[in-house]
Amino acid sequence: MLELQDVHSYYGTSYILQGVTFSVLKGKCVALLGRNGAGKTTTIHTIAGLHKAKRGSIRFKNRPLESLPPHQISRLGIGLVPQGRRIFPSLTVKENLTMPARKRKADDGGINWDLEKIYELFPVLKERENNFGTQLSGGQQQMLAIGRALMTNPEFLLMDEPSEGLAPVIIDQIGEIIVQLKEAGLSILIVEQNIALACKAADEILIMNKGKIVWSGSPDGLMANEGIQHKYLGVSS
Amino acid sequence: AGCAQSSSTSSGSGSDKGEGSSSSVKIGFILSQTGTFAPLSEGILNGFQLYLDQHNGTLGGKKVEIKVEDDEANPQVALRKYRQLVHAQKVDLLVGPISSAVAYALRDEVEKDKKVLIDANAAGDDLSWGKKSDYVYRVSFSNWQNGSNAAKYLAEQVGKKAVILAPDYPAGKEVLRAFKAAFEAAGGKVVKEIYPKLNTNDFAPYLQEAAAEKPDLIYAFFAGSDGIRFVTQYKEFGLKGKIPLAGSLEFGDELITQPTGEAAEGIIAGINYSPYLDNELNKQFVEAYKAKYGKLPNVFSVEGYDAAAMLDKAITEAGSLRSENLIKVLKGISFDSPRGPIMIDPATNNPIQNFYISKNTLKDGAIVPEVIETVEKVTMPETSPFE
Amino acid sequence: MSLLRVENISKSFKTLQVLRDVSLEVNPGERHVIIGPNGAGKTTLFHCITNILPIDSGAVYLDGKEISKLPAHHLAHLGMSRTFQKNNLFGDLTVEENIHLALAAKKPYRYDIFSPLISRTDIRKETNDILEQWEISNRRHVKVKHLSYGEQRLLEVLLAMASNPKILLLDEPTSGMSPAETAQTSEMIQKLPRSVALVVVEHDMDVVFAIADRITVLHHGEVILSGSPDEVRNNEVVKEIYFGGGAKKHA
Amino acid sequence: MKKLLLGVVLLIALVFAMPLVLSDFGINLATEIYIMAIFAMSLGLIMGYAGMVSLGHAGFFGIGAYTVAVIGQHVANTYLLLLLSVVISGLIALVTGAVFIRTSKFYFLMITLAFGQLLYVLFWQLKPWTGGADGMSVSAILNFGFGEIVSPNGFYYVMGIAFIIFYILLRLFVESPAGKITKGIMENEARMSALGYNVRVYKLLAYTLSGALAGLAGALYAYFNVFVSPDLSGWMFSGQVMVMVIIGGVGTLLGPALGASVFIYLQNFMSTYTERWPMVMGALLVALVLAGKGGLIHWLQHGKSLFVARKRTGEAVSQQPVKKGEAVH
Amino acid sequence: MSIFLAQLLTGLAYGMLYFMIAVGLTIILGVMNVVNLAHGTLFMLGAYIAFTFINDEVNFWAALLLAVLLTAVLGLVLEKLLIKRIYGKELEQVLLTFGLSFIIADAIEWIWGTEMHTLPVPGLLSGSLSIGSTAFPLYRLFVVFIGCLLALLLWYLETKTRVGAIIRAGVDDRAMVSALGINVGLVFTGVFAFGAALAGLSGVLGGPLIGMYTGMDSEILVTSLIVVVIGGLGSWKGSFIGAIAIGVIETLGKVWFPSLSMLTVFLIMMIVLIIRPQGLFGREVA
Numbered sequence A: 001m002l003e004l005q006d007v008h009s010y011y012g013t014s015y016i017l018q019g020v021t022f023s024v025l026k027g028k029c030v031a032l033l034g035r036n037g038a039g040k041t042t043t044i045h046t047i048a049g050l051h052k053a054k055r056g057s058i059r060f061k062n063r064p065l066e067s068l069p070p071h072q073i074s075r076l077g078i079g080l081v082p083q084g085r086r087i088f089p090s091l092t093v094k095e096n097l098t099m100p101a102r103k104r105k106a107d108d109g110g111i112n113w114d115l116e117k118i119y120e121l122f123p124v125l126k127e128r129e130n131n132f133g134t135q136l137s138g139g140q141q142q143m144l145a146i147g148r149a150l151m152t153n154p155e156f157l158l159m160d161e162p163s164e165g166l167a168p169v170i171i172d173q174i175g176e177i178i179v180q181l182k183e184a185g186l187s188i189l190i191v192e193q194n195i196a197l198a199c200k201a202a203d204e205i206l207i208m209n210k211g212k213i214v215w216s217g218s219p220d221g222l223m224a225n226e227g228i229q230h231k232y233l234g235v236s237s
Numbered sequence B: 001a002g003c004a005q006s007s008s009t010s011s012g013s014g015s016d017k018g019e020g021s022s023s024s025v026k027i028g029f030i031l032s033q034t035g036t037f038a039p040l041s042e043g044i045l046n047g048f049q050l051y052l053d054q055h056n057g058t059l060g061g062k063k064v065e066i067k068v069e070d071d072e073a074n075p076q077v078a079l080r081k082y083r084q085l086v087h088a089q090k091v092d093l094l095v096g097p098i099s100s101a102v103a104y105a106l107r108d109e110v111e112k113d114k115k116v117l118i119d120a121n122a123a124g125d126d127l128s129w130g131k132k133s134d135y136v137y138r139v140s141f142s143n144w145q146n147g148s149n150a151a152k153y154l155a156e157q158v159g160k161k162a163v164i165l166a167p168d169y170p171a172g173k174e175v176l177r178a179f180k181a182a183f184e185a186a187g188g189k190v191v192k193e194i195y196p197k198l199n200t201n202d203f204a205p206y207l208q209e210a211a212a213e214k215p216d217l218i219y220a221f222f223a224g225s226d227g228i229r230f231v232t233q234y235k236e237f238g239l240k241g242k243i244p245l246a247g248s249l250e251f252g253d254e255l256i257t258q259p260t261g262e263a264a265e266g267i268i269a270g271i272n273y274s275p276y277l278d279n280e281l282n283k284q285f286v287e288a289y290k291a292k293y294g295k296l297p298n299v300f301s302v303e304g305y306d307a308a309a310m311l312d313k314a315i316t317e318a319g320s321l322r323s324e325n326l327i328k329v330l331k332g333i334s335f336d337s338p339r340g341p342i343m344i345d346p347a348t349n350n351p352i353q354n355f356y357i358s359k360n361t362l363k364d365g366a367i368v369p370e371v372i373e374t375v376e377k378v379t380m381p382e383t384s385p386f387e
Numbered sequence C: 001m002s003l004l005r006v007e008n009i010s011k012s013f014k015t016l017q018v019l020r021d022v023s024l025e026v027n028p029g030e031r032h033v034i035i036g037p038n039g040a041g042k043t044t045l046f047h048c049i050t051n052i053l054p055i056d057s058g059a060v061y062l063d064g065k066e067i068s069k070l071p072a073h074h075l076a077h078l079g080m081s082r083t084f085q086k087n088n089l090f091g092d093l094t095v096e097e098n099i100h101l102a103l104a105a106k107k108p109y110r111y112d113i114f115s116p117l118i119s120r121t122d123i124r125k126e127t128n129d130i131l132e133q134w135e136i137s138n139r140r141h142v143k144v145k146h147l148s149y150g151e152q153r154l155l156e157v158l159l160a161m162a163s164n165p166k167i168l169l170l171d172e173p174t175s176g177m178s179p180a181e182t183a184q185t186s187e188m189i190q191k192l193p194r195s196v197a198l199v200v201v202e203h204d205m206d207v208v209f210a211i212a213d214r215i216t217v218l219h220h221g222e223v224i225l226s227g228s229p230d231e232v233r234n235n236e237v238v239k240e241i242y243f244g245g246g247a248k249k250h251a
Numbered sequence D: 001m002k003k004l005l006l007g008v009v010l011l012i013a014l015v016f017a018m019p020l021v022l023s024d025f026g027i028n029l030a031t032e033i034y035i036m037a038i039f040a041m042s043l044g045l046i047m048g049y050a051g052m053v054s055l056g057h058a059g060f061f062g063i064g065a066y067t068v069a070v071i072g073q074h075v076a077n078t079y080l081l082l083l084l085s086v087v088i089s090g091l092i093a094l095v096t097g098a099v100f101i102r103t104s105k106f107y108f109l110m111i112t113l114a115f116g117q118l119l120y121v122l123f124w125q126l127k128p129w130t131g132g133a134d135g136m137s138v139s140a141i142l143n144f145g146f147g148e149i150v151s152p153n154g155f156y157y158v159m160g161i162a163f164i165i166f167y168i169l170l171r172l173f174v175e176s177p178a179g180k181i182t183k184g185i186m187e188n189e190a191r192m193s194a195l196g197y198n199v200r201v202y203k204l205l206a207y208t209l210s211g212a213l214a215g216l217a218g219a220l221y222a223y224f225n226v227f228v229s230p231d232l233s234g235w236m237f238s239g240q241v242m243v244m245v246i247i248g249g250v251g252t253l254l255g256p257a258l259g260a261s262v263f264i265y266l267q268n269f270m271s272t273y274t275e276r277w278p279m280v281m282g283a284l285l286v287a288l289v290l291a292g293k294g295g296l297i298h299w300l301q302h303g304k305s306l307f308v309a310r311k312r313t314g315e316a317v318s319q320q321p322v323k324k325g326e327a328v329h
Numbered sequence E: 001m002s003i004f005l006a007q008l009l010t011g012l013a014y015g016m017l018y019f020m021i022a023v024g025l026t027i028i029l030g031v032m033n034v035v036n037l038a039h040g041t042l043f044m045l046g047a048y049i050a051f052t053f054i055n056d057e058v059n060f061w062a063a064l065l066l067a068v069l070l071t072a073v074l075g076l077v078l079e080k081l082l083i084k085r086i087y088g089k090e091l092e093q094v095l096l097t098f099g100l101s102f103i104i105a106d107a108i109e110w111i112w113g114t115e116m117h118t119l120p121v122p123g124l125l126s127g128s129l130s131i132g133s134t135a136f137p138l139y140r141l142f143v144v145f146i147g148c149l150l151a152l153l154l155w156y157l158e159t160k161t162r163v164g165a166i167i168r169a170g171v172d173d174r175a176m177v178s179a180l181g182i183n184v185g186l187v188f189t190g191v192f193a194f195g196a197a198l199a200g201l202s203g204v205l206g207g208p209l210i211g212m213y214t215g216m217d218s219e220i221l222v223t224s225l226i227v228v229v230i231g232g233l234g235s236w237k238g239s240f241i242g243a244i245a246i247g248v249i250e251t252l253g254k255v256w257f258p259s260l261s262m263l264t265v266f267l268i269m270m271i272v273l274i275i276r277p278q279g280l281f282g283r284e285v286a
């Protein structure tokens, strides 16, 4: 479904992505892990078109994305839950959700997300629907960011640290939601710091270090490999 | 066709050789080319240029080179431009400003530098009284002349009870005080004075206020866009035809009557010039002006034309460009203008000239100020009668 | 006597009541952690304590002195300092300049308008000490907006610490940090001198239990429990509303 | 400190070398430019170091100028008059600033516009004292106790030296604790207040200093120009000085000064060459923005860094910080 | 009494004129966060374009349409070529739009000369309504009507379409909006062109009342800025109410405190901002 082939990217003169290659299959969830500053967000941004790669190819459903502007990439069916939420402060909760709303294109029997369904998923958003985006608590904003991405009815979801700032019980919920989404046919690329969540949600794990994918394998494989965990994720036993 | 003209040399080539030699004369213009005064500046320059064209690009037998600077109607900018013209460009004499504030600012400087300034428009009364200078000669007219000339006629022929209006700035106050004094001296009575701010978009409340006094006439001084709005709104709010409107020379000038059209009909104005004035010089002037610029001249075009004519005569008579010689000649100089005979009053350095009481009439779709009466030789008092 | 005393404060946004009669006591040197579901009112509580938001009723005392109505800058001088949930730094200034600004707040010469700030030896020394202590001397000239997220969070804490507070309020110091950085930060917080009392909001349970002397649980704007880590860990209600299954390993 | 010293030496050299190459008129223009540079620096101070963009700064300039013009009719002492200008404009800045700093950004811009306009109308309406719209001549004569200064050269050196002095004073302020703190407040007001700073005191301090200095520039201008009129406080003039600051470079001290000199120079000569000068001026402004270095001073700095970089062997040109197209926070 | 009512009505109509003049700026400044100092010049341009067409015997309404269209196109081109490079950079916006206003104003002077002009009131509306002893021009009632219509249009766009939300979000975080599948660039271009068209429209409709003359652009600009600020940035409703308030207060002030008339609008603005530093309906900045 999504394929990155030898992607290189820079900020000014600093060389961030140094040849990233991986792919995400339809209906699968892939988790991207790594330390702060490893280049995870840059990868996400490069896919979403928010940052242009210098070299390499990115294909979605066999269409090249490298030269498309972000809005066209999104319209191909890629949704984004960005790091730091990036809720629009000038819009109310409801407007944050309805502004990007799009009808579902693919007729594959998946869920057609609309306001009602999002409110069902996150009831607290309904309670706050007339508050401005940044009047929500941190965790509520995270829910809003997820809801907002779903409102574009994507086939593919990019999630950058969705569990940041969430209470443990909600993190559990997010894990369940990801599984649900997957079942509904969505493919997902998730960046996480919470290894437990990543392992629970993902079918495959990638570990990134200094702009390169340094390890890939199954969640169980990662759990079993303390050396890798320690080396690249800094998890102390 | 009616484009603004270039500010470079007036004629041919070779005028810059031998700078300061007595075969050529360099004239610096300080005008307001941007902002609300732009059309006035354009008129003055056009008139001046026309005169040069008609005289081979010479004044007093000397090739003329002109330098035009924009003062943005701001005395501070004007002073800087003045220094540039006098000290860097080394102009021989100056023709200038539109705004009286600029004229007052320049006045001290020309005294100091002993440069002759021909005032082609600034109408501040004090330039002829308290701040009179031997180096400043006005070829246009003063606020006092503009305000007072029609008062007697209006009091005697139109009505005794008047409401008067003008913008709240020095020219407005000066025109109205002159009118009021002359009007009341002729037996009239000013029952209300109204001073809207300069650049008033909406005169409605003032018009309502004025009408409420039920006067015999309304006398107003509004120039530029204020004038256009005042005249149009006078009609819109139903005062036209109900209360006679009279005004200073602006209300009879092309600049206002052309855009307002029919709304200006019936206004009585005391004017000193109109392209329809019946004299030979004017006919030639209007013809030539129309041929060159494709439109009728207005009072400002004549000011420019006369400034050139006056300099022509002065330089010829003085036989030199030296200020001491020029000012001897300029005092009391007289010449014929399209507006009639002109003489610079040595007591005030202000032109003694005819004014014409006229009524705007509609002829072939255009407003023509029909002269009713000529007020001959309107002369400023030697000192201010208001102190 | 307790250092910080929060007495029955309430706060509403229009019709939405966010804090209800919240009371809290923090003793000198105590490490007090506040947990609670998202939207429980933790950040709001911090805002109310530091008077960034005015409280509707109740009172806040620091060292027995009522501080509820004092402007934010007074609090810093009384020894209370805080970090923000969202990074709140001077992005266009360098790390060093950020620390200078934090240090100068308590200097008598902060109103001086003539002698250059960097000619002050005390501030240079203190800055160096901080940079060295946290091993970031090599980053001193980097503009803060070019730091990685984790480094920014660290700086956030350092700025709050710089004024030598008696009490430090930290709002989710480790959010967004990788496990490695989280562990470092947690260690750093534990290493803070005991002369500073801490009030910390945190969602990472490893961090919470590593640092807490006492835990207060906030839910729907109310304190539902305040006690030792063990009491909280074993409380059924807290498990249900907050830990969920994710807390299994702590339970 | 060393850099400051070097800069000052360069400035002094510049001020004293200029008369060697300038014509009489050039000296005159340069004199005016020094005054405008002081004025522009005063606005540059609050724009670039406190984040306050004022569209009424000419108000203070006018206060200073009218102080010399009006009080100068009765008081001859130059020191006293200059002091009065500074004190009066500073006091007015203090009092009005206390109210204005409650607003921010665009609202601040507009409330200061109203303030300038208020003064404009005041000078216009108080005809018995100020000569009203027609303006008034200045009778006070510059005299620092070494004899009356009337010659163009005399004025040139006085204003040149004044410019250097105020550049040094402002530089000191910018580097001082209060200056740095003010800059911090511009970057992040909430955080500064959480760190324990009384934010309003610093903003007010900067505004007052800036107003007082603008007043001083106005006072010097009155001596130089020997004529004052309400236009000195008009919003057009405020707008012009704001443009000077921006084209020169916000966030620097010499930038606004450079902007002032370029602006005055262009304003003065462009209309000599073409009647269509507004169009040329407009095109220059647009071009400056499109060139995208954010102010002329940065061109100079860029040029300098290229020069330095070329001299250094082998070393790569320093990394340009990446600019993100982020909205202002 | 009747004169007071007449003046109230005058004030209302005048306020609506203010609203019409400012509405384009309100949108561009308040909603898009772009300081468009060329607003007054676009206003002027609209009037001059219509003037040319009317002189060529084109009907007033057709001329109006053409003028609006042409200013919209100009707005579109300006946004595409220039403005889009400087979103979020306020000082650059000041400089650029200031420069543009210089260029356009001078071009106007070049093309149309410096003479003053007015636009004729369209025949249909040239009469006046008599109210008691005074007359009230129909055209002003028409301006009131158009002002209300514009307000209605904005209300519709804001509440019934997503455009309003997209613009506000685009100002907050442009990249994020485009990542959600919206062509922000296009929306912004459209909005800027719309703002320019509104400037042109108000120029044509204001032409018969205000006239056309060199230097009018800066007056219009200042007036519009004041209206926007009093209403509060980001709120066209604020501008609507603010404009009417200014119109009425200024009109009554002309009668009651004539000596203050030079200052009225500035004083109103100052007082409003002292009491409410973010304008009447401005959102408090977070």
Ligand SMILES: Nc1ncnc2c1ncn2[C@@H]1O[C@H](COP(=O)(O)OP(=O)(O)OP(=O)(O)O)[C@@H](O)[C@H]1O
Residues within 6 Å of the ligand: A011, A014, A016, A034, A035, A036, A037, A038, A039, A040, A041, A042, A043, A083, C146, C147, C148, C149, C150, C176, C178, D322, D324
């Ligand atoms: N706009 C930028 N300009 C310059 N450098 C940047 C920029 N954005 C990110 N970087 C740098 O690029 C590197 C990778 O950043 P990125 O945000 O992709 O990391 P990450 O893996 O997402 O980290 P985190 O877990 O902290 O979110 C970091 O070293 C960072 O400092």
Ligand SMILES: Nc1ncnc2c1ncn2[C@@H]1O[C@H](COP(=O)(O)OP(=O)(O)OP(=O)(O)O)[C@@H](O)[C@H]1O
Residues within 6 Å of the ligand: A128, A131, A134, A135, A136, A137, A138, A139, A140, A165, C013, C016, C018, C036, C037, C038, C039, C040, C041, C042, C043, C044, C045, C085
């Ligand atoms: N300015 C505001 N206006 C209206 N409601 C607000 C405002 N700020 C916060 N709230 C609401 O108050 C409640 C508490 O928010 P707060 O930020 O204190 O939560 P929190 O406990 O810090 O949550 P989190 O762990 O997610 O950060 C939330 O429901 C939020 O929506």
Ligand SMILES: [Mg+2]
Residues within 6 Å of the ligand: A040, A041, A042, A083, A160
């Ligand atoms: Mg990241």
Ligand SMILES: [Mg+2]
Residues within 6 Å of the ligand: A137, A138, C042, C043, C044, C085
């Ligand atoms: Mg919180």
